Structures are given as C-alpha cells and as structure tokens.
Amino acid sequence: MAKQYEIPIGAQHISLLEPLHFKFTTENEKIVNTEANVFYVHRGIEQACVTKFKFRQVSFVVGRVCGLCSISHSTAYSQVAEKLLKIDIPIRAKYLRMLVIELDRIHSHLLCLSHVAENSGFEALFMKTMQYREFSMELLEAVCGNRIQYDFAIVGGVSRDLKPEVGQTILKRLKTFMPQLEEIVDIFKTNWTLSLKNKGAGIINKEMVYRLNAVGPFARAAGVPIDVRNETEDLLPWKEVGFEVVTETSGDVYARNLVRLKELYVSIRIIENIINGLPESALITETKAFPEGEATVRLEAPRGELFYYAKGNKTQVLERLKIKAPTFSNVAAMRAAFEGNEYASAPAIIASYDPCLSCTAR
C-alpha cells in the first residue's frame, strides 16, 4: 500500500466561489476518499422567515438564499404561499415566471460552463463564455430591473409586466446568441485538450444516481431523466411551452457540460415560445386571506429539484418554512464521484457539480 496524503481545498480557494471545504485523501495522486464540509454559510434564514418577516415579505428574503437561482427560490416560495392561501394566479404571471426562470437558467449554466473551462485550465474559453453570458444579464435587467436578485415573483403573481418592445429585444438577442452558442458547443465537444481534462473525469453511473439521490444536470448526465418540469404540470405549464428532457449517458464532466449546453437550446426554445404566445391577463391575484394548513412545492432550479414546505396558522407569520436545495441532495454523490480520479482534475470536477452552498446551508 502506498503512502496516503491528505490534501485540503478551501474554505478560501481561487477555484471556489464560495466557502467550501474538501479534504481529499490521496494515494499516488489518486483520490481514494473525500470529506466534504459545506455548511460555512449557514445564516439561519428559515428561522428568520418564521419569526422576523411577514409571509408577504418572505418571498424577498428567500430570494437572498442564493444569488444564482434567486428567481427559483422566490417562485417556489410564492407557489407554496399561494397553495396555503388557496388562490390561483393569472395565466400571464405563470408565463412570465417561466420566462425569468429560463433566462436565469441560461445565465447560471453559462457561468457554470465558464467555470469548468477556467478550472480545466482553458482561460480563453472562460473569457469567451463570460462574454457571451453578458447578454442574459442584460436581458434580465431589462425584464426585472436588476442584474441579480430580481424580486420578480411575489405572492399572488409577478411584480412587473413584460413590455412588448422588451420581448422583441429578447428575441433579437437570442437570435444573435445562437451562433455564439454553437461556437461554444463546438469547442466543448471537439477540443482535444479540454477533452483530456473532462472526458472520464468524475464519473457517476446510473445505479449510483439512484442510490445516492442525485438530482439535476448531475443525474441527467448519467442518463437518469429526472426533471421536475417533466413531472409536474399543475403550477407551471412547462410542456405547453415546449419543454423536453435532455440526457447524456457517460456521466463524466464532459457529459455534464453537454447536458447544460443542450438545456440552453431547450431554454431558448421555451423563451421564444413564451414571448410569441404570451397570453393577456392581470398580473396579480389580490387576496386578504392568511396562510393556513400545510403545502409542499417542487420546482426545477438550474441545479436540480428545489423543494419547499410551509405551514401556516392563520396569522401574518408562517409557522414553519423548510427549504431543501438541489446541492444538498447532491453532496453524497459529489463525494462518490471523486473516487479514483487524479487529484489534478479535482477543481474541474468541483466546478462541474455547480455547487451552490448558500442554497445548501441557507
């Protein structure tokens, strides 16, 4: 048996956006065991949501759980609160929520892809992807009024309307983005140097996905078609706007990149369909009721299934709010996927998980 060394990464590291600590046990440069330490950013949002804030304010607070998927959080909370209030929201609000979720998915996936490229040592691709990503931030600013932290979904509907000229701008920018996306896809697919780092790294197979409860692009890259958009139809009409599941089979970093890239095509199609067929109605359902009873909601965030549970007791303040973020489900699979890989490819594998720890720790 060779000598084993322990190598830590984190909590502060150049390849990490957030405080995240991995302790790798390596043997001849191969990772044999991993310890993950993810709860550096626990803030106590769940407790504050049921003591400090009224239930209508909470949709703004849970948006601050995560800056990357803030619209997923505020939409999921709004949906669970609407279930407690027993109201139905206008159809236009549903479509606008889907529009912003998909725009958010584009920017989140492109950020993740650029991060994978940077951590694989491909700085030029990082710059290229970041450059192409800026259009989605500008569109989000045009739609919601802020580059991040949109505060778009509120209890009962959405806070802003989509102006027709903004819709036309979105369509125009998406058209200019398509050739750029094809360029990126071509690089990710065919670049030989990148494939050395990405193909065969961080493999997770179908059986492990089922055993370790992985969700999101992580699971879809292994060939498991888990997608909440495919399963639920009651809250947001995903199938109506042309959603379909994207899967890959090999389950390595390369497959995860491809799943994200293919999902961008799906997102673009959804956005085009939404803008072309946006129904006319009010934006918000007014009600004076108080939340009562229990409800759960599942929503597909960019990283996987987001789960919300809420309990109300006919007062302004909720009794309980529970958030289960996608990365929390993925931690066990993340640890397993490191095994047997070179230590040098660990940063690229971490980036390809697209971990969101502020969601996980709340």
Next chain:
Amino acid sequence: MKLASYRKKSPWILHYNAGGCNGCDIEILACLGPKYDIERFGMINTGNPKQSDILLVTGPVTKRSRERLVEIYAQMPEPKVVISCGACASTGGVFRGMYNCEGGIDQYIPVDVYVCGCGTRPEQIIDGVVQALGILEKKTKELEESVRLKKEAVNEGKQLNRRNIADEIKPLLS
C-alpha cells in the same frame, strides 16, 4: 522604490465570500470577464492572501466564516485595503439579526471602501476598486513615511548618511 510605483498600478485582488448569497460573487466574476474587464487596471484575481493587496469581501459574516476572514486579513501583507461588496457585507442587509449572522464585516476587520447595493453592479465594484487604489497609494506613502521618520528635509550644507540618521533615530524608536 520602483516596486512601490508598480504596485500602485497593479494591485492583486483576493476574494472571500463570508457567507453571502453568491450574487455579488458572480458580479465580481463578471468584472473579471471581458465586458467589464477589471484587468485593464492591472488587477488580477489571486487565491493567495500573501500576494494580494485588496481584499474583496462579500456576505454578512457567518459565525463559522469569521475566523477564516480574520485569518485571511491577518495573512495579507501591509499595505492592504478592504472593500466590502454589497449591502449585507456593509451592514448585514436582509440577514441582519439572523441567529448565525453578524451585521457586516466591519465588526471584525477595518473596512476602507463600502460598496452598496443588493446585488452590487459591476460598475459599482469597479468604482469601489478604483477608490481603493487611491487609498492603497495613501497607505503606501504612510508606510514609507514611517521609515524616514519625522526627520526634517536634508539641506545641501548638511548631508547625512544613513548611519548617522540611524544613530539619531535610535532613541526615538526605543
């Protein structure tokens, strides 16, 4: 002397997330990207506190990350400038008063520039960093002044060499 003049132009940035929501962090990443391109000021993102001049902190300080924050600050060499990015790093923001959070990073380390906004825009971050450049220059000068000590300017008739100055300032230092 020459080293100091170069450092004025190209400070190295260290980024630490002390428990924020990632929003300001991705805006810092966007600053490094081609559109805002913070590297035109000679800045580069470095992962090593021992090589960096500017510390960009985001997020309200959670109880678990505060030791790391102070540790990173202590490892940075003088002169150093701290920028707090975002509302929650400056004051605690929406997280103020939550049980695992403190209100802002200035309770633990001295902050030179506060950048407001939730989330901060890249333009604001660049503005804050450019302000920090001025502060860094000022701090560098202060550091150099303390080496020369409060010695009056040397006039032509009375040239002193370094050893003489050292002898004179010895009682002042002790």
